Amino acid sequence: MSVTAVLTKETIKNKKNEFKEHDLHDLVVSASRVIAPLSPISIFAARNPWAGLEKQSFEQVAHLLKTSREVDIYPSASILRSAKERGEIDESFLQMGLQRWLDSQSFHIPREIAERFCQAALKLDPLPSSLLSSPVLNKLGTEIMDLDMNRIGNFSSQPISAKLKNQDGERIINTLDYHVIKWCKLYLDDSQTGWTMPNRDKGFYHAWHRLIQHDPLLSKNQRKSLKHLPQEAHTALLEVLSALDISHSEIPTYLEGHLLSLPGWAGMMLWRSQQSSHEHDLLTEYLAVRISMEWALVKPYLPLSNQQSEEKGSIKTLLASWIHWGNLSTEEWSLMSSFEQLEYLSFANRFDETIRRKLWLEAWEQTHTERLREKITTKQYEAKNKKSVLAQLAFCIDVRSEPFRRQLEKEGPFETIGVAGFFGLPIAISELGSHHVHASMPVIQKPKHQIKEFTDEQKQETFQQRKQVENSLSYTFKMMKHNALTSLLLPEISGPWLSMRMLARSFVPRKADYFIRKLRKNWLDKPETNLSLHYDHDIDSGIPVGFSEEEKVDYVRQALQLMGLTEGIAPLVVICGHGSQSINNPYASALDCGACGGAAGGFNARVLATLCNLPEVREVLALEGINIPKETVFVAAEHNTTVDELHWIYVPELSKSAQEAFDHIKAILPKVTHQANEERLAKLPNFNLKHKNPRAEAHRFAEDWSEIRPEWGLARNASFIIGQRELTQNCDLEGRSFLHNYDWRQDESGNLLANIIAGPGTVSQMINLQYYASTVAPHYYGSGNKATQTVTANLGVMQGNASDLLPGLPWQSVMLSDFEVFHDPLRLLIVIQAPEKYVERLLNNDVAFREKVQNGWVRLASVDSNGCWKNW
Template sequence: MTLPQVEDHMIQSLQEIPAPYSTPHVRRQIDDLLAEVAEAVAPVWPLKDYVAVNPYSGISSRSFLAGRSFLRLVSDCETLMPIEYYAAQYEQEQFTEENIELAITELELNSTVTASSIVQAILIGQTKSEPRQRLVRTMAEIVDAYASENWSKKIGDEISKVCAAHYDDGQAVWQSPWKGLPLFQAWRSMAIIDRNPEASGLENFRAFVAKMPHTADAAIIWLLKELDVPESLWKSFLLCQAFSNLGWSAWTNYQSQWTDAEAADHNDFVGLLAIRLAYDVAVSKNFGIQVDWNSICQNESASFDASIETETTYRYVLLRASEIAFREQLLGSLSTDSSEQDSTQETFAQMVFCIDVRSERIRCQLESQSAGIETFGFAGFFGMPIEFVPMGQTCGDSHVPVLLEPQFQLHEGLHGASAEAEKHSLKQRTDARSRRSLWKHFQTSAVGCFSFVETLGLFYGWKLIANSVGWNFGKTSSKFDGVPAHEHDHLKPTLRSLKCQGVTVSDQVDLCESMLTNLGLIGKFSKIVVFCGHASQTENNPLAAGLDCGACGGHSGEPNARLAALLLNQSDVREGLASRGISIPEETHFLAGLHNTATDQLTFFDLDDVPASHEQELAQLIVHANAAACQTGSERAKTTAGESLSNLMRKATDWSEVRPEWGLAGNAAFVAGPRSMTKSANLEGRSFLHSYDHKTDPDGTVLEMIMTAPMVVAHWINMQYYASTVDNDHFGSGTKTVHNVVGRFGILSGNSGDLMIGLPWQSLHTGHELQHLPMRLQSVIAAPRDAVDRVIKKHELLGNLVDNGWLHLIVIEDGIQYRYGGDHWQVLGEKQLAA
């Protein structure tokens, strides 16, 4: 594309960083400052890999309340529910005055507030949230407040337009001509020829942009000097800029830190800061805004020294009281009798599920169907760090937690098919997908969409009606494109490509040994062992990946489960495990399964490979699985008034359904211990369950893995649900009914504004009341306290979470429950500290 010529007077030579800031030492300080700003903003993953993220991860080095103060210094973000919410909870007897008293004691606020004063205040409505004037604001916000303008929205829309075009992943018909450049350079190239800001009222904006330095970091310093911002306020002011467009800040942070080396080198997060700051400076100059920076510096320092206002203290105590009430209910339901841990019950089937809270209900129902079924909880990728490549593709999706990298590719193929048959299926698949792509392009093209509706729209009437009521007769998944119906069961992961990738038998044994050891399944194998991954089923849902397995990077756990079973059925892998002390009986057969979390149906794979000697046990398992699925669906239907089991099934195929399932709403606890501890408890689908027996982990290696990986992932999920509920405007994504996909990677609310980063309101609220009650995760671990202490001291990030009140930790040791208190452990139910 030929770009428009820029007027000569707009072309400026590269501006150098001001001399006082050009020395290597000072440049490093500036780089560190920009890194600190980036650290405060949590990333957001693209829609195809959408996973839960803790939006507070960058401020966890501060205490919970200090983190709130930090956020509210530079933004309008909130971390506490309004006091009216807690008042309603108290009136509904969700917690008691005794819980409030205990909360005050645990928070060491006895000299500050009393339970009776809080109760009196919430009952008579004495405390109301008072409007506040945030200390650090953008120039646009100042102009909006005093000149009745709307520049914050205008700037946000401009930034959204630029970012949407720059990061488009094939949705737009016309691509940005500057797509290969770093974001700042792309914006600058566009801005010096774009008349839109000037038409909106920013005089000489193109000339102003042309004068700016060509690199983002240099531009930031230049712009800060243009505003005369004192260096002591640079960090706060840049944070204010970042939080004014939190969604795009999160996206560019993901690009800079979680994609590839080229994106990291571009550092688009810093580029976005420079862009946002450029608009701010232009607005300031246009309106002649003068800021008393010295006053802000003094007030910023004083704001951290001032005591927390009474209303905030009340809300924090009430949050803790609600958490204590849940903690008492949770711990009261757990069995702490160590004599129950060693079960001698013979089982014919063992089933390993993801720790996901949705697995807890169906595990209970399976065990209630037969004493011969034993269940386990483990991270849903089952220790298989793969990139799953569907048949006919050269690359695929990462089926690992987002904090990890895949170690090898797992390719899909037609098991037992000839090379000629597989080649034919590949051609059929390519042709089918090409036709679908062309047809979709015609439907959505600028010209074709009109003629399509005029000529063929009527014929789609029946399809529209069927989709709207959840009728999907004859609809097959695109995963079977090109594969004949009689071959569907033969489309599966294969081990054919492992050898050429250098994945030896020894490597495969390593994977299996690590998985079985961390699971605690190193003996007493049943005749059938099932690895049961999970995935959701939903239509017309851009956030569908958020309902799939988070441990698989927002994808189905099916490939991981099938690989785990496939490896453990290999004789050479079993021989390798036996040489390392894990002997699997010859009669044990491993299966893969999938839990559909929308319908609770259980599907088993590769049944043709099950030995004839196992037919009776397999038949029993299938009968029990079907019954457990029905019971789980019925139990889940009761959680929402007016629901029915048939309605839950319909939702999975209804493209107009905004609540196909509740996902992980309600999550509030993480429990790591033997199944005997939780088996008799009704945990109501609110707990992550990880199998663990400290008796088989003398050196604490497995404990360390659990506390630093699955427990942290559960905390991330919990914090995303918490933040999306407490402050949906900033950390959620509004209502699904006005969502629009942008660039195939994200969503907007409507057709403009900031990128949405969190959960929609329909994932949290029934329409009448909250489905998710916001509280911080209670982590319960059955292990010696000294072993837990060693893990906390070894890992600073974990220490920040538990020491600063972002995550609650309880240990059960010798049947006694202890609460982690930083430098001590307190016996729950007593006020004396445990030795």
């Protein structure tokens, strides 16, 4: 019997005609805006969970998530109160925000009464439970239900399964989620299981449909109903939506509700659908599976009866708020007309907890903006004399670079530069001995070139043989684990060796890690390599290997312009990528570049430095007016952010002046590392550096496999400053600012600024909102406690074996303790050093950026050459 038999033939006909008028694919694409693509954790990249919703205001999205999922995306009352106690919120900004809000509202309540109510509610104290449960309030709440409730507010619709409970009192949507998680794990697992899901190559829905009829966790009737669903996912989805009696107008929000139920698993399906044409309908298949199972679970409860319990509870809360915060007595309430009562309830509904937290957050952000303004504009600075600069070092804009740069500049005549850490090179890289090619650039872009490492044939063959032995051992170990017979023998063979390694890593982690690293390095014995920089059209790779002569010049020119190095170039220029170091850490890639999917920046730094040293590139640039002095040499290094060390990865033959600068840097690096580690480690919880060596302690954090917080990563990021280094050079920005060099005087067209906003600006916002979301809603947008996480199918982490695929950062990346946050959840402040007309042009030309500013997703300020600050 077909699923549509639950409806009359005429109803089915009408509904199918209605559905056919609208393309299902477009409906799914539209609904997917409420989630974000989730890549596997091994290539973790920061993501803005609300990227598809930026045409709406932050406040509107907050209301959407609160009413549909009970998710708060404004900081909690405890976070806000803690910030105020630390002196991070100037209450005068809170009062100004309240007055602005009152001025923007239309209400028929005396202003002084409304303001008194708001002032009391703004304290963020919860309503007393005794008041909410009082018989008098319950009686008044029942009487209120007879009023015209439409004037107060609409209550959101949720998936049908969210409104129903089974015989045991459990919400049916929880059972639905359990089943969906099980099938998602089976389908998406690429590596952990020995047996793959049957028919997996034919798609998620097809594989599920073939197996669901044998699921022992479903009843016989449920299995029978699902067995008779159509063979095609889109047809099945249309039929079950009809069977659930979802009207055409409700379909978009209904699909959104189901995607928001498990945003991690749905986000992974969305990401996979974007990676290959083979799975481009995967999200539709996911919804077909999920809503088909919902129909099977809720079928006995249909049709739904109308219930007003949710509305009644909400109205009681509004009335209680007037009694508690407005000092309104029940007698005064009873004497009011129906119109007055509705006005009071409507006002309380508008000044809800979301608005109250919004005002607190904005006051916090304004306080941060004002203090940053004072720090920058009240400082006297002078442009550094380029002739006195011994070396220039270009670092990624990453907030972790700022303290290291500051310490470097204290120790010598060095100029540090901030630029996007992939250095404008849209490349995929293939390291020596690896058949794997991976992008080394922000995930929001696609690679245009492939760069390979190579060496002479004999050395390469030897290295690849040793690499193959290592890979074969790993593969054999994995296959033995998955085989029924060899898995019984494996503990006997590997047990003694793995036990020794476990004991060594537990009791002498530094020595164990050093020994293992050295053993592996000596075994592989990687030779010196060259890079395939010259253009070679390789049909098999899909993208060309290397660069054309024109492209070499273009990429070097672009990088020098972004770094402001078109004149006054020092004898030594160091291009510094960055990476991290940690052991037994599922989130290791999250500590590398926050934008590049776990790709460290050293390889890109080496490519750019090599290009900058090519004589043919310099000759063409000289004709354009960019003269790189003959004695200037570009070298490459990588900044290890976990231990704050600089590792040299490409140092060609140096000129005399470049050698002098190089020796000077090497001489002062131990001191710089010591000071940077001392500053960074002091921020870790329950850690006292007294009588301890900062460098040794930093390495202990990096090499101990029981360490849940090897470093803070990009926590506490709050601003993105686009301007000359002199603007911030003498400021301690506390490792909270992304710093990108920019000189508006060399950007008459405004193209450089536009590119910075579109590229690094977007990436910085993604990182900022990733940390923000993981802090304010850790149960929904974060990933919980590292100590209780389960790595699942090499895709991501779960809590236990039946949770959502957790999309965000772990508790330890944003919290000092169970009750105290480390990361301040503030929306990114972008500060541009340029005349106002430059910023106006940017906003006029970049519609997407203008919407972000207007809708509250980023904050914007500018400072001109006279030090005048403007908030936009």
